[in-house]
Amino acid sequence: MKPTGLEVDIARRWWLAASASGAAAGLAGWSPASFAQAKPLPPFASFKDASRVIVHSASGIETQRSAFGSSGVTDVDILFVRNNLGAPDAAIVANPDAWQVQVDGVTNPRALTVAELKRMGLANVAMVLQCSGNGRGFFAHKAAGSQWKVGAAGNTLWSGVPVKDVVTALGGVREGMRYMTSTGGETIPAGVDAATVMVERSVPWTALEDAILAWELNGKPIPLAHGGPLRLIIPGYYGVNNIKYVRRLAFTPTETVANIQKSGYRVRDIGKKGDPTQPTMWEMNLKSFVTFPSGGESLRAGTLQVHGVAFTGGSPVKGVEVSVDGGKTWQAAELFGPHMGRYAWRQFTARVNLQPGSYLITSRAIAVDGSVQPELRVENERAYAHNGWRDHAVAVKVA
Amino acid sequence: MKPTGLEVDIARRWWLAASASGAAAGLAGWSPASFAQAKPLPPFASFKDASRVIVHSASGIETQRSAFGSSGVTDVDILFVRNNLGAPDAAIVANPDAWQVQVDGVTNPRALTVAELKRMGLANVAMVLQCSGNGRGFFAHKAAGSQWKVGAAGNTLWSGVPVKDVVTALGGVREGMRYMTSTGGETIPAGVDAATVMVERSVPWTALEDAILAWELNGKPIPLAHGGPLRLIIPGYYGVNNIKYVRRLAFTPTETVANIQKSGYRVRDIGKKGDPTQPTMWEMNLKSFVTFPSGGESLRAGTLQVHGVAFTGGSPVKGVEVSVDGGKTWQAAELFGPHMGRYAWRQFTARVNLQPGSYLITSRAIAVDGSVQPELRVENERAYAHNGWRDHAVAVKVA
Numbered sequence: 140m141k142p143t144g145l146e147v148d149i150a151r152r153w154w155l156a157a158s159a160s161g162a163a164a165g166l167a168g169w170s171p172a173s174f175a176q177a178k179p180l181p182p183f184a185s186f187k188d189a190s191r192v193i194v195h196s197a198s199g200i201e202t203q204r205s206a207f208g209s210s211g212v213t214d215v216d217i218l219f220v221r222n223n224l225g226a227p228d229a230a231i232v233a234n235p236d237a238w239q240v241q242v243d244g245v246t247n248p249r250a251l252t253v254a255e256l257k258r259m260g261l262a263n264v265a266m267v268l269q270c271s272g273n274g275r276g277f278f279a280h281k282a283a284g285s286q287w288k289v290g291a292a293g294n295t296l297w298s299g300v301p302v303k304d305v306v307t308a309l310g311g312v313r314e315g316m317r318y319m320t321s322t323g324g325e326t327i328p329a330g331v332d333a334a335t336v337m338v339e340r341s342v343p344w345t346a347l348e349d350a351i352l353a354w355e356l357n358g359k360p361i362p363l364a365h366g367g368p369l370r371l372i373i374p375g376y377y378g379v380n381n382i383k384y385v386r387r388l389a390f391t392p393t394e395t396v397a398n399i400q401k402s403g404y405r406v407r408d409i410g411k412k413g414d415p416t417q418p419t420m421w422e423m424n425l426k427s428f429v430t431f432p433s434g435g436e437s438l439r440a441g442t443l444q445v446h447g448v449a450f451t452g453g454s455p456v457k458g459v460e461v462s463v464d465g466g467k468t469w470q471a472a473e474l475f476g477p478h479m480g481r482y483a484w485r486q487f488t489a490r491v492n493l494q495p496g497s498y499l500i501t502s503r504a505i506a507v508d509g510s511v512q513p514e515l516r517v518e519n520e521r522a523y524a525h526n527g528w529r530d531h532a533v534a535v536k537v538a
Numbered sequence: 539m540k541p542t543g544l545e546v547d548i549a550r551r552w553w554l555a556a557s558a559s560g561a562a563a564g565l566a567g568w569s570p571a572s573f574a575q576a577k578p579l580p581p582f583a584s585f586k587d588a589s590r591v592i593v594h595s596a597s598g599i600e601t602q603r604s605a606f607g608s609s610g611v612t613d614v615d616i617l618f619v620r621n622n623l624g625a626p627d628a629a630i631v632a633n634p635d636a637w638q639v640q641v642d643g644v645t646n647p648r649a650l651t652v653a654e655l656k657r658m659g660l661a662n663v664a665m666v667l668q669c670s671g672n673g674r675g676f677f678a679h680k681a682a683g684s685q686w687k688v689g690a691a692g693n694t695l696w697s698g699v700p701v702k703d704v705v706t707a708l709g710g711v712r713e714g715m716r717y718m719t720s721t722g723g724e725t726i727p728a729g730v731d732a733a734t735v736m737v738e739r740s741v742p743w744t745a746l747e748d749a750i751l752a753w754e755l756n757g758k759p760i761p762l763a764h765g766g767p768l769r770l771i772i773p774g775y776y777g778v779n780n781i782k783y784v785r786r787l788a789f790t791p792t793e794t795v796a797n798i799q800k801s802g803y804r805v806r807d808i809g810k811k812g813d814p815t816q817p818t819m820w821e822m823n824l825k826s827f828v829t830f831p832s833g834g835e836s837l838r839a840g841t842l843q844v845h846g847v848a849f850t851g852g853s854p855v856k857g858v859e860v861s862v863d864g865g866k867t868w869q870a871a872e873l874f875g876p877h878m879g880r881y882a883w884r885q886f887t888a889r890v891n892l893q894p895g896s897y898l899i900t901s902r903a904i905a906v907d908g909s910v911q912p913e914l915r916v917e918n919e920r921a922y923a924h925n926g927w928r929d930h931a932v933a934v935k936v937a
Contacts, residue, residue, distance in 0.1 A: 208754055209754060211662055211664075296611060298609050355607055358612065358613050476663070477662070477879050486662060490659070
């Protein structure tokens with residue numbers, strides 16, 4: 140099978156995106172492994188497995204597509220990292236139980252330590268944590284920020300107290316509150332207007348239903364790089380809403396005026412500035428991508444178990460289809476492995492039989508409500524929310 | 539609340555068990571942490587987190603009760619290790635895809651490499667891996683072997699090919715076969731009769747239904763210490779049946795004559811020798827234990843979220859009850875977190891309100907078929923299959 144014009148075009152755009160992200164040109168630059176060696180791990184993420192991640196910057200680390208495996212849970216040693224502001228001093232995770240969060244907008248507002256939270260309830264949720272900009276590296280307009288491909292996402296297990304248990308213990312949400320507004324514990328640099336840099340996000344207050352204040356990630360206290368000692372977890376919402384080192388959780392009548400809410404994380408046309416009238420990055424859209432093959436392999440002909448992951452913050456994933464010809468034809472994939480709940484990702488696999496030739500392998504997820512993962516990205520200034528299956532295809536050669 | 543005679547008796551027996559395992563007498567010897575420092579990690583398990591495991595010997599490493607957390611999956615860095623024979627040379631995991639397993643007792647017997655297996659099918663299962671002797675440390679008769687308390691068990695994710703896919707590809711199981719007999723890749727020491735030491739186990743051939751030939755554990759290639767490059771996984775069956783470095787998988791008319799099957803892993807009265815007429819360690823029984831508190835803590839009075847895990851190889855777990863008074867009264871616990879399938883463990887939690895005093899906290903699991911985890915261990919020569927809730931209680935002081 141020869142690549143079609145369409146396939147060549149996709150491959151070319153993939154290469155351009157790879158080049159734009161700073162990798163060397165040519166085949167060496169193609170491989171995710173070459174990114175991994177480009178920059179050292181920042182100290183607060185020194186526990187990451189350097190051979191299985193891509194270091195974009197001191198505050199941007201991505202999981203290599205080939206590192207996800209097929210076990211359904213993403214290890215902390217490869218989980219992506221994205222910080223909007225430098226992390227607080229590591230001293231805050233030395234005694235996690237002492238960390239305090241102020242809860243406001245409830246009948247009886249008060250500060251609670253993690254030790255107190257641990258006595259108020261316990262839940263554990265499997266959920267996809269994904270950066271709003273995951274897939275930015277596939278856009279052509281060179282939006283600022285980490286040029287993530289697929290790996291600014293992972294399926295993770297968080298333990299903590301349900302926010303609704305905390306709210307109930309404090310007498311309930313006060314009347315007239317429409318948002319749950321949370322503030323991170325980052326230090327605001329001296330001389331800077333706090334609102335311009337602070338990490339404070341508002342989500343609809345009803346998001347409290349599934350939210351937890353979490354102190355544990357994948358079985359261990361949350362490391363600083365992932366928001367320990369305490370992180371607000373809102374299953375189904377993009378990463379930015381899952382406030383790290385959360386120091387205040389407030390029910391508020393209006394959205395925060397912090398730039399990260401007001402103008403940041405807003406979806407708008409290329410060239411436009413952000414403003415509060417534009418959609419903000421809340422629930423994640425329907426998405427899937429293939430993790431094996433991971434692209435660039437030379438494979439022997441024969442049957443092959445293509446596999447990958449599918450997830451959403453909306454109507455649950457019902458099924459996945461796989462294409463090996465860049466989307467011309469599709470076959471149903473099988474969902475496999477434990478079903479860890481609607482906010483976790485489902486793994487899918489499809490057995491394909493590949494004769495010698497070049498292939499573009501991709502997937503598209505289908506939701507319970509009938510919606511289907513789209514073919515194309517929606518062009519937007521900040522390159523957010525990419526779930527187009529075309530750009531996520533992997534190219535392989537079969538001999 | 540003062541401890542009753544019964545509680546004192548339980549605590550005394552716990553202490554005796556702790557002393558028998560080689561820890562120093564006194565409170566220091568009580569703490570699992572002190573075990574951790576007693577012996578260094580063996581080289582093949584050097585990646586374990588020494589501060590969260592108990593090293594019994596070079597082939598016996600246990601997870602500390604306090605290390606399980608509440609995320610539902612047991613990290614490889616704390617997962618228990620038990621080897622019946624020294625592991626093969628680490629060279630076998632350098633190129634996992636090249637490992638071969640001979641499949642016999644099928645219409646078309648042949649050797650298959652891991653690379654070939656990966657093209658035949660893909661499954662992922664969450665399951666409790668548990669040593670037959672888990673809980674041996676609670677027995678009073680000082681059975682030989684590692685004095686495990688609760689931590690020779692973990693909930694793990696395995697990826698591989700379903701054995702039934704392999705069998706189907708090879709034309710099906712031959713007529714008259716009643717067992718699935720698998721052989722480990724350990725090197726038999728020179729001058730020793732292989733049958734006396736080889737790791738070869740037979741299980742009912744119908745166990746193939748859920749079994750997989752696995753190459754991945756919790757997202758990564760299986761490390762040597764856990765049976766990489768290829769391990770037979772039989773969900774619901776005790777650890778010994780999950781053959782490491784599996785080099786042969788055969789359907790056979792009779793059980794293997796290897797000692798590990800013929801006389802080892804047989805449940806019999808204390809003082810008796812093992813023989814094939816006795817029950818062998820196949821499906822795991824119904825069990826639960828509390829992981830928080832983990833024992834020995836001094837806690838502040840007030841509400842507390844007791845939590846732990848429940849699992850079985852039989853009728854699925856339906857619910858769990860918790861007692862804080864050594865089994866005199868019980869309250870229903872809530873199951874929480876992702877339900878990862880019938881062979882995984884379920885997490886449970888119960889909110890209790892503890893006034894100053896001494897408490898014995900334990901749990902008992904209830905299965906769908908109505909069976910209930912028993913109070914007492916069944917005394918047996920090798921101290922296998924301990925699921926009695928009384929011995930698994932943890933003692934705490936509340937001030």
